[in-house]
Amino acid sequence: MTGLVVAMDGPSGSGKSSVSRGVARALGLRYLDTGAMYRAMTWWMLEQGVDLADPAAIAARAGEPQIVSGTDPDAPAIHVDGVDVAGPIRQSDVTGAVSVVAAVPEVRVRLVALQREIAGAGDIVIEGRDIGTVVCPEAAVKVYLTASAEARARRRSAEVAGSTVEAQQAAMAKRDTLDSTRKTDPLSMADGAVELDTTALGLEEVIAEVLRLVAERR
Ligand code: C5P
Numbered sequence: 001m002t003g004l005v006v007a008m009d010g011p012s013g014s015g016k017s018s019v020s021r022g023v024a025r026a027l028g029l030r031y032l033d034t035g036a037m038y039r040a041m042t043w044w045m046l047e048q049g050v051d052l053a054d055p056a057a058i059a060a061r062a063g064e065p066q067i068v069s070g071t072d073p074d075a076p077a078i079h080v081d082g083v084d085v086a087g088p089i090r091q092s093d094v095t096g097a098v099s100v101v102a103a104v105p106e107v108r109v110r111l112v113a114l115q116r117e118i119a120g121a122g123d124i125v126i127e128g129r130d131i132g133t134v135v136c137p138e139a140a141v142k143v144y145l146t147a148s149a150e151a152r153a154r155r156r157s158a159e160v161a162g163s164t165v166e167a168q169q170a171a172m173a174k175r176d177t178l179d180s181t182r183k184t185d186p187l188s189m190a191d192g193a194v195e196l197d198t199t200a201l202g203l204e205e206v207i208a209e210v211l212r213l214v215a216e217r218r
């Protein structure tokens with residue numbers, strides 16, 4: 001792999017997207033949101049009426065949708081079969097189902113291959129759950145972002161209209177449990193990753209800390 005790769009992992013609401021985009025902008029790197037790819041796969045499965053209670057049904061269709069991700073940190077784009085799904089993939093039906101779809105090995109094999117293809121050219125900040133462990137284990141810089149459950153829920157409920165902190169905290173706890181206990185590529189901290197607790201830090205402080213790590217390790 002040529003060029004700098006920054007792997008950014010952590011649970012939902014830990015600040016991965018804002019931090020990754022800020023770091024990519026500061027260094028003139030590309031940016032890939034792998035969560036958006038799992039969301040896009042989930043959106044397509046829902047559109048197709050696939051029974052998400054049946055992992056075999058998900059596996060059988062996982063090869064069908066053409067998922068194309070942009071890498072511009074200022075305008076992250078995502079298309080499925082030519083349809084712009086940047087808006088729909090953030091809706092609650094997708095958020096509620098994505099961890100079930102993402103746990104299916106056939107889905108992961110397909111999306112990890114796409115992610116490696118994009119990351120292969122280097123010069124990228126790539127965020128997700130398994131980037132430092134599976135997608136880019138050779139990344140020069142690996143960051144694992146955390147924050148207290150309450151801080152993460154507060155951030156998410158500020159982004160989602162009409163939601164309470166309590167409802168977000170319950171929904172996130174459910175998703176985090178599924179993401180960290182699944183058999184294939186669970187969320188976990190990679191060897192060599194630096195853990196950054198963002199509970200008491202502002203966005204600019206976290207970005208500055210990651211930039212410091214990059215300067216030290218690249
Ligand atoms: O990052 P975001 O919250 O948008 O990710 C949505 C979901 O996609 C996660 O909860 C997880 O189930 C799945 N995901 C994953 N592996 C990744 C990125 C996301 O399983 N690398």
